[in-house]
Amino acid sequence: MSHSEGDEYSLHTSPIGNDVSEDPVQDHRPRLLIMGLRRSGKSSIQKVVFHKMPANETLFLESTSKIIKENITSFIDFQVWDFPGQIDYFDTATYDSDVIFGEYGALIFVIDAQDDYIEALNRLHQTVLRAHERNKNLTFEVFIHKVDALSDEYKIDTQRDIQQRTTDELADVGLENVPLSFYLTSIYDHSIFEAFSKVIQKLIPQLPTLENLLNILCSNSGIEKAFLFDVNSKIYIATDSSPVDMQTYEICSDMIDVIIDISEIYGRTTSFHHISDEIYEDNQTQVETNGKTGNYGTTTDTANDAASLIKLNNGMVLCLRGVNRFLALVCLLRSDNFEKHGLIDYNFQCFKQAIADVFELKRRSAERFRHEGMRLSVSEENVGG
């Protein structure tokens, strides 16, 4: 089944929202600029994360010749700009770099770790210098990419080396305070989603509020780990303050895939489905989908009721709840704690309401500012859970 029919999934929405008519240059949604040398994997990352392209198909992507701009409409609207690696966009004669780099957002620089990365570091240095000159608010994220083929030891060495060289070079020109983050990524595992999650979290002004809400939920319901996922891209936009374990993240992310696949097949009708199925040999699965599919642009509540429960054989329970049409909460808890079913449900309702309030506030202020013709400034207000 094709993934492109996004608006038919119960938990899924088309990446192109209802406001595609807006000029991507003119609007002020945050930008993710993906840059890097040619063949470093920029387009592959973009395709895998935002288009669900299977990783091994990215081998056949043709080289990008234009900036590919894409509007992502989700809990937070942002744009992804995929740059061709061959062109120097700081050439002021040809490009207006103020327009390109002037907006609030993040610059993701992709380095091919399997290649000789000296040239890439040169380019990174230039890019950081010049982009920082144009826009002091840009955050810089360095993806040390294609690390799947490297041994763990080599990975760490590479990251250390790259980090060392880059910060040294930047220190030489007096830019120690430019924030650079480094991630080891690969499209063949979850690391790229994880890295993207961290990048996007920096662009969410409500992040502290969301984290706070999650913390409250976890402590009151005996949840070990909770992620707030963007269902489309499987990026988590917030998690509670306990450390993120890669395996936990992976299993939660996989659960979303399961739900999407199930709801793709059974979620189309309006009738209530109760499916009990054995997915893994020893994982008992119970999926409830109450997703009325159809037009999500108008009816917002349909996907919100999606809920699913997977019992793992190690005594843990995976629990998914739809929050709104973009977000889903996935949490991992001990089956002992799951005894108090009703409490968790109640807490979850409170949580859901709080999230709705947070985004409603943002939506309303955005609307107000649009009416007044003023620049959007996102208000941050704490909403208790």
Add this chain to the structure above:
Amino acid sequence: MNAIVSLVHFCEVDGPSVIFCTQAFHANSAEDNLDEVSVSSRGSSPVADQTHSDNSRETLSNRKEPFVNINRPAPASCASCAFSLPPLDTKPIHNSEIKGFKTRDEENPLVTYKGSRYPQDQQLYAAVRQACVRSLSCEFCQGREGPVLFGDDKNGYVLSYMFKIKDSQARGFQRWYSFIFLMTDRVYLVESWPFLVSKFRILATGIQSKANQIFEKENAAKEERNDGTFLTRSGPLPPTSPDQFLRRRANQPLRSLVDLLKSKDFFVQLHANFSWILKACGRHLQEKPINDQTMFPNSVVFSPKTIMLLDPIATCQSSFGLNCLKGDYETRIEDLKALYNILGLDAFRKLILNFVKGNQLIIRGNDPRIVQSVISNLKELVPNECCSIMENENNYQTISKCNILGLSATTQIPDDVNKSTVCSLYISQDYNKSPKDDIARMNTFEFDLQYGIDDKWIYSAPNSFINQLLGILKLNLPNELMNTRIMIFKEQWSSKAKQFLRFITGNNNEGRNASANMDLTKQMEVIKYLDINENDLPIIKFWAGLKTT
């Protein structure tokens, strides 16, 4: 026409890069000392170039340079965006590096077409480079393949025809190319759109189909090879490990078009095509807005360089009006229709035919105002440059001085004048009878038509000019509309004359002088397309400024 046409490519290594461009040079412009090898546009065995090894060595040295040189105008090139010439048949005259082709225009010795990787002029280079980058990495076209027009006054206007070709070694198995046509005149470019797009499309599909064949052949070969080994599956084969794929050719430039299409003289043919496009595009007739916004301005300086469909009507109106103001309404012949009524069909026909064919008209009369009004009516029938007038003379003037001559009634035409090139009209009015009503007044005119061309020519065969004119006169239109109609009629014929002239001078190096001798069959062919018949040929020639004798 000032234009440059070039082929550009989105190179895997260098990004957008110019591969080849062709420019027209006129002999009077500064000669640059390019070391081209001349190539005939017919694509016969081309004489060319230097060795390939030179190229590849250059490539090797450039490849390792850092990215900073991507946008530098230096001729750094990888194999995929280099242009190369076929192996030499003969030794070049001297051993210095050869940069391009030169084609001489066989019909116009002043023009040469030069093909090279970059234009020599620095400013032009910048413009082409800009157009190349913009066409390949900024502009979008519906369906991604096809024509786009963009540009500004500073860098010129560009028509870009984008297309992709298959390459089994490229990422995504395809590579992007574009033909760009750069010129400063936006209006002209837009007008040339259908022509350029159709030609570019033909070129592009030619290249694509060739590339497709080779792509399929290579794919089949690849599959066959893999059948023997452990992998059997259809379609392009993934490498056995991602590592292998990523390392493979990572830094290796792709093949050049010559290798990709396996046609050694690809660039020779491309140059010939580009030259032809430049030449043909420069020749089409063009409609130009004239300074004055009114449809028929009173005076516009006619320069032989501009081609205008609308010929200005000269000052006839004013002299006409003057006559009117001076008074005597009765002594004036108002318009062509009035003249036709006075003369009757046969005489009118003879007079007009003599005139439009280039014979001299002599109008004599006892009243100079009548003579003047006849002249002013007649001269509206032909383009201004075909008409020289002396309105009121006492002595005969030769045809070289004027082709409409107003003479006083008593002046005699000298005997030594060739009577077949002169047509004389004598108009007299009997002042004694002057009845009140119009029709009767017409009858008071007496006229006498003498000399001129054979009656045989007039009646032998249909003549579309006079027939169309008579058709218009019979339409019974109001005066103003009639004048406009005649004016349009004249424009139609002068445009035919221009096309005729273009056609025969275009086929002839010596230009106007020799064109009269051009063989008749060719002329017949031309007039067939212009929708006129044989008998109109002298008219067309006269209007086109060609000597009929």
